[in-house]
Amino acid sequence: MSLQISWFDLSLIFVYLIAVVAIGCYAGSVRRRDGGGEGGHYFLAGNSLGWPVIGLAMFAANISTVHLVSLAESAYTYGLAYTGNFEWMAGFVLILLSLLFAPLYLRSRVSTLPDFLERRFNRHCRDWLAIISIVSAIVVHMGVALYTAAWVLRGILGLGPETTILGISSTMFFIIVLGVLTGIYTMVGGLLAVVWTESFQTILLLIGAVCITVVGFSAVGGWDQLSQTLSSSAHPLLGFMLPDGKPIDWDTQRFLHMVNGAKDPGGLPFYAVLLGYPVIGIWYWCCDQTIVQRVLAARDEKQARLGPLFCAFLKILPVFFFVLPGVICVALVQQGAFPEGGPANPRDTYTFMVTHMLPWGLKGLVIAAMLAAAMQTCSAALNSTATLFAYDIFQRWRPQTSEHKLVLVGKITTVVATLLAIAASPLFESYNTIYEGLMTLICYLAPPVTVVFLFGVFWRGATGKAAFLTLVVGAGLGALAFLLGKLGTLATIEELTGVNMHFMMTSFYLFVICCVLMLVASRLMPEPLKEEAKVLMWEDWREPLRGEAGGRGLGNYRVLAAIVFVTFVVLYILFW
Numbered sequence: 001m002s003l004q005i006s007w008f009d010l011s012l013i014f015v016y017l018i019a020v021v022a023i024g025c026y027a028g029s030v031r032r033r034d035g036g037g038e039g040g041h042y043f044l045a046g047n048s049l050g051w052p053v054i055g056l057a058m059f060a061a062n063i064s065t066v067h068l069v070s071l072a073e074s075a076y077t078y079g080l081a082y083t084g085n086f087e088w089m090a091g092f093v094l095i096l097l098s099l100l101f102a103p104l105y106l107r108s109r110v111s112t113l114p115d116f117l118e119r120r121f122n123r124h125c126r127d128w129l130a131i132i133s134i135v136s137a138i139v140v141h142m143g144v145a146l147y148t149a150a151w152v153l154r155g156i157l158g159l160g161p162e163t164t165i166l167g168i169s170s171t172m173f174f175i176i177v178l179g180v181l182t183g184i185y186t187m188v189g190g191l192l193a194v195v196w197t198e199s200f201q202t203i204l205l206l207i208g209a210v211c212i213t214v215v216g217f218s219a220v221g222g223w224d225q226l227s228q229t230l231s232s233s234a235h236p237l238l239g240f241m242l243p244d245g246k247p248i249d250w251d252t253q254r255f256l257h258m259v260n261g262a263k264d265p266g267g268l269p270f271y272a273v274l275l276g277y278p279v280i281g282i283w284y285w286c287c288d289q290t291i292v293q294r295v296l297a298a299r300d301e302k303q304a305r306l307g308p309l310f311c312a313f314l315k316i317l318p319v320f321f322f323v324l325p326g327v328i329c330v331a332l333v334q335q336g337a338f339p340e341g342g343p344a345n346p347r348d349t350y351t352f353m354v355t356h357m358l359p360w361g362l363k364g365l366v367i368a369a370m371l372a373a374a375m376q377t378c379s380a381a382l383n384s385t386a387t388l389f390a391y392d393i394f395q396r397w398r399p400q401t402s403e404h405k406l407v408l409v410g411k412i413t414t415v416v417a418t419l420l421a422i423a424a425s426p427l428f429e430s431y432n433t434i435y436e437g438l439m440t441l442i443c444y445l446a447p448p449v450t451v452v453f454l455f456g457v458f459w460r461g462a463t464g465k466a467a468f469l470t471l472v473v474g475a476g477l478g479a480l481a482f483l484l485g486k487l488g489t490l491a492t493i494e495e496l497t498g499v500n501m502h503f504m505m506t507s508f509y510l511f512v513i514c515c516v517l518m519l520v521a522s523r524l525m526p527e528p529l530k531e532e533a534k535v536l537m538w539e540d541w542r543e544p545l546r547g548e549a550g551g552r553g554l555g556n557y558r559v560l561a562a563i564v565f566v567t568f569v570v571l572y573i574l575f576w
Contacts, residue, residue, distance in 0.1 A: 009364030016204075016368040020375060021181055049297045054307025057294045057380075059314040062090075063205060064145040064377035067322045068370045069152060070434035072350035075326025076343070078268075079255030080319065080575070083435055085273045087318040088258070091568040093281035094312040095561045099544045101286045102295050102304040104457065104536055111296065113289050114392045120456045120536045122464035123396075128471045129449065130392035133289045134385050134417075136445055141290050141381035142179075142421035144438045147428050149374030150174035155351040156367055175425045178371065182378040183418035187411045205376075208369030209321035212350070215357050216328040219337060226331050230255050233334040236342050255327050258319075258575040268502060276443065276504030279511040283446035287453045290384040305557040312564045316571065329353055347434065378421070385417040386410035436503075443507035444482045448474020451514040455522075457537050460529055466521035474514045481506050 049057070074083040110116045114133065118126035153174040154163075165173040220226045231253045254260060259270045285291055285308075298304035326349050333342035343352040354366050390410045395401055401409070428437040448471050455462040484490050485503065494501040538544055545558060 006360045006363070008360055009367065012361070012364030013368050013371065017181060017371065021184055049294065049299060049303065049307075051298075051303045051306035051310055054294045054298055054303060055310030055314060058291055058308065058311040060205075060376045061141075061291055061294065061380035062311075062377075063318065063322075064141075065148040065152060065370050065374035066144050066377075066434060066438060067318055068205075068209065069148040069347065069350050070438070071318065071322040072326035072329070072353075073346045074433045074435050075255075075323045076329055076349040077326075077346045077433060079257070080323055080327060081254075081258050081260045081270075082268055084258050084319045084323045084575075085268075085270075085277065086435075086439070087315055087323070088568055088571060089273060089277040089281060090285060090315045091312040091564055093278065093285045094308045094315070095564055096282065097286045097292075097295070098305045098308040098557055098561060100457065100538070101292075101453075102298075102308060103301055103544060104538075105292065105296055106298060106301045106304045108536055111391050112388055113287060113292060114388065116536065117452070117456070117467070119530075120533045121452075121462075121467040124468045125452070125464060125471060126392060127396075128468065128475075130388050132445065132449065132471075132475065134388050136288065136442075137290050137381040137385045137388075138417055138421045139424045139427065140438065140441055140445070142378045142417070143424035144428050144434060145374040145377040145381075146175045146179050146421060147171070147425040148434055149178050149371055150425070151347060151434075152351055152367065152370050153178075155348055156355060172422075172426070175422050178374060179378065179418050179422045182375045183382060183414055187382075187414040204365075205369045206317065206321070208366035209317075209325075211358065211362060211366055212325055212353055213321045213328070216325055216332065216353060219357065220328050220331045220335065226328065227256055229331040229334050230327070236330060236333040255330065256575070258572060268504060269500075272500060272502050272504040272508075275508040276502075279450050279507045280439070280442050280446040280504075282454065283450045284442065287449050289388055290381050293380075293384050293387065302557070306560065309557065309560045309564055313567075316567070325350060325353055378418075381421075382414045382417055386413040389413040440482070440485065440503045443503040444478035444485075444510070445475075447478065447507055447510035448514045451511060451518050455515075455518050458541070459522075460537065461522050461526070462518065463522045463525055463527040465525040465527065466518050469521050470514050470518045473517060474510065477510055477513065481510065 071083045071087075105113075105116060108116060108119060110119070112130070112133075114126040114130040117129050150171045150173075154170045157170075159165075159170040163170040168176075217223075217226070220229070261269055295304050295307060298307060329342065329349050329352065332338065338356060343349050350370075354363055354370075358366060387410065390406045390413065394409050395406065428434050451474065452462075452467045452470055456467065481490070485506075490501040490506065493499065
């Protein structure tokens with residue numbers, strides 16, 4: 001294989017990586033100059049964030065190279081619906097964060113979500129959620145981001161999977177390089193460095209994504225030609241064997257639709273999305289430290305409410321700029337646009353389009369954006385991991401620890417978490433698509449956490465003992481489901497019973513089991529409601545909509561939430 005880009009493009013990528021590390025380190029010097037040696041400045045940016053930065057930072061923490069690589073990969077394999085639904089359904093869940101969860105988090109002034117659970121329930125719940133959150137940050141957020149970014153670098157440099165660098169595989173070499181660079185500026189700068197670099201990288205990321213979409217859309221001949229081509233030709237990977245042994249043998253007529261029936265070739269009918277996504281979405285957007293930490297750093301409740309709604313509008317973009325390029329690539333291959341055919345592996349879809357369709361200079365910009373996506377996700381996960389370990393684990397062991405020493409503990413945690421994420425990255429090699437591997441892990445991890453937060457926020461009768469039991473048993477059931485899935489047992493159950501055991505439906509089944517367990521255990525093990533817990537819950541579902549609206553027009557969170565809701569409903573109608 002040979003280098004897929006020019007040396008000028010490669011130089012741009014190198015300069016970009018150095019610039020990001022420099023910006024992050026400079027943010028660290030600003031934090032120290034402004035008296036940011038304390039934990040509140042290092043971990044929560046001194047509670048100074050406004051809604052634009054919160055929204056951009058949440059979007060950036062969510063968007064990684066996974067989106068640029070695996071969303072295009074999944075779209076090339078299954079069409080818009082498979083991954084597009086995970087983007088647009090997020091808009092509805094972000095409304096819940098704005099209306100229901102953010103006000104309680106800000107009023108309690110907690111530094112971490114495990115801290116919130118301790119105040120609502122007990123210390124055992126805090127400890128368990130801290131561990132689960134650290135694991136998810138390292139594996140779900142960092143591991144997959146490093147793996148996909150390394151895959152991109154390997155591809156553009158023309159290195160085969162068997163190529164070694166310094167005695168290790170090329171993929172693992174790039175995982176280590178990117179992990180170390182991200183760890184450096186995150187360790188030095190704290191959350192301020194994270195949000196500074198995230199805001200900068202998000203802009204670059206969107207510019208790169210728009211470039212490849214516009215170029216591809218123009219090359220395919222516009223929307224009508226795209227639709228016509230997809231309706232009249234077979235899939236370019238007809239007969240291609242996925243890692244689980246399934247061949248790609250379906251047509252592409254519904255590749256531009258977001259709603260699929262029970263015969264969806266990807267195994268994800270829309271009813272599975274409606275039932276399963278709220279379970280994982282509430283955990284990811286409302287209860288996961290890596291994402292919610294930006295809301296915790298808001299300077300007031302208004303900013304905490306508006307930030308997620310701004311992020312919801314940004315979540316419209318990935319379908320058009322991250323998912324659609326994969327479908328466009330299918331049509332271009334069907335039209336014979338590439339003499340050598342399409343990408344040899346669906347995972348190379350986005351990189352293939354970048355290297356074959358963009359002019360020199362622009363290639364380097366877009367690839368830099370792809371690396372930006374990985375580094376911003378990793379930095380967000382590293383900072384949240386450091387926050388969780390310092391406040392929820394170390395400070396309990398050493399309650400008299402000074403704020404200065406907590407910052408030192410956070411920096412050491414950043415280094416250790418980087419090493420663990422590098423080790424966990426190869427986990428995603430065995431799935432049909434990288435995104436499938438990511439969502440499978442989330443689906444088995446999320447249900448008990450979602451149940452405990454929902455019951456804790458809305459039901460006075462939920463008890464600490466029941467919450468802890470639900471978290472532990474739910475995690476055990478999730479681990480069992482993950483193991484059965486890897487062994488192929490879930491697929492066998494589906495074949496024998498006809499019951500859909502797709503990971504989204506399995507997540508819903510686990511959610512129902514955890515709800516029953518939480519309800520029954522709370523009845524069997526009643527506890528008086530703690531005084532400090534009364535301000536951490538709503539008396540009824542209408543209460544969050546009462547009180548100050550926060551402003552006029554779009555500054556009114558109620559108005560903005562309604563606009564977000566209607567917007568996503570209209571989008572689903574248009575792409576039905």
